[in-house]
Amino acid sequence: MFRKLIALGCLVACNAFAASYDLPPEGSNIVGRMQYHKVVQGETIAEIAKKYDVGFLSLMAANKGIDPFLPEADYVLTIPTQIILPNVEREGVVINLAELRLYYFPQDSDIVHIFPVGIGRIGRDTPTMVTSISQKRPNPTWTPPASIRREYLAKGIELPAVVQSGPDNPLGEYALRLAYGNGEYLIHGTNKDFGIGLRVSAGCIRMDPKDIEWLFPNVKRGEKVRIIDEPVKMSLEPDRSVFVEAHEPLTRSDGSKKAMDIPLELSWWLEEFSHSDSKVKATIAAQNGFPVEVTAPR
Numbered sequence: 001m002f003r004k005l006i007a008l009g010c011l012v013a014c015n016a017f018a019a020s021y022d023l024p025p026e027g028s029n030i031v032g033r034m035q036y037h038k039v040v041q042g043e044t045i046a047e048i049a050k051k052y053d054v055g056f057l058s059l060m061a062a063n064k065g066i067d068p069f070l071p072e073a074d075y076v077l078t079i080p081t082q083i084i085l086p087n088v089e090r091e092g093v094v095i096n097l098a099e100l101r102l103y104y105f106p107q108d109s110d111i112v113h114i115f116p117v118g119i120g121r122i123g124r125d126t127p128t129m130v131t132s133i134s135q136k137r138p139n140p141t142w143t144p145p146a147s148i149r150r151e152y153l154a155k156g157i158e159l160p161a162v163v164q165s166g167p168d169n170p171l172g173e174y175a176l177r178l179a180y181g182n183g184e185y186l187i188h189g190t191n192k193d194f195g196i197g198l199r200v201s202a203g204c205i206r207m208d209p210k211d212i213e214w215l216f217p218n219v220k221r222g223e224k225v226r227i228i229d230e231p232v233k234m235s236l237e238p239d240r241s242v243f244v245e246a247h248e249p250l251t252r253s254d255g256s257k258k259a260m261d262i263p264l265e266l267s268w269w270l271e272e273f274s275h276s277d278s279k280v281k282a283t284i285a286a287q288n289g290f291p292v293e294v295t296a297p298r
Helices: 002-008 045-052 056-062 146-154 209-218 264-272 278-286
Strands: 020-022 030-032 035-038 076-079 082-084 092-096 101-105 111-120 129-138 174-178 186-188 199-201 205-207 224-228 232-236 242-246 292-295
Touching: 020 030, 030 111, 035 045, 045 056, 045 076, 056 076, 082 232, 082 242, 101 209, 111 209, 174 209, 186 209, 199 205, 205 209, 232 264, 242 264, 242 278, 278 292
Parallel strands: 092 224, 111 199, 186 205
Antiparallel strands: 020 111, 030 082, 035 076, 092 101, 101 111, 111 205, 129 174, 129 224, 174 186, 232 242, 242 292
């Protein structure tokens, strides 16, 4: 009953939903609550996503068929602010590419902070990795690699060897360098009001300026960073109900996509208690990006 009451939520038209969530009680993996937004004439999906600090594609996935530029006035949108935590150690920074979200688990805290992010576009895929933050740079300069300079030149734009900090710098006001590889991957801000919750970068992790402004002073140099690609998440709750959250799998540069399989642990559980997997399969096929109860409490 508790989970059902949370899922009902309420119609809201308030300030942005906080990016901070209490960690769930032991045995649960679900944080937050679903919200709903009544569209005001003239609002766009991008504006509403920014208001609630959710990704553009996440909001579109939760509201299939909605017009991103002119959603119908008075239409009630589902805001995906109830989330299943990824099945990894709750430590440091965790980025799930499939859901275009960044999770920050501060040390010795019972809070998780969740933000939408932009990631690498097809052909510039952000790799999965386990690494750490090697450098923190306020007001960063940008040294575009030769491949990026060629891309811009093909569009008639000649980039300088080094782009100084300021309003023309695409890294924004803050950058966190990752130790992976040669240090070419960053978590950074942006000077454009576009691209959060989309695949638009050259491989780096892009955050909304207000989000990176919060994250930058809170993370530490050397803090663990884990980047995963898990389009299907599940939670077996203490009341024995099961929730599944499915996202559209990323298309990689070779054209492949990760298989949308039922998690093995869930398959075993369904078999053990003689549950049908039909609702699980339907949830995975729908790829709505929010938790769906696939079996009722026992």
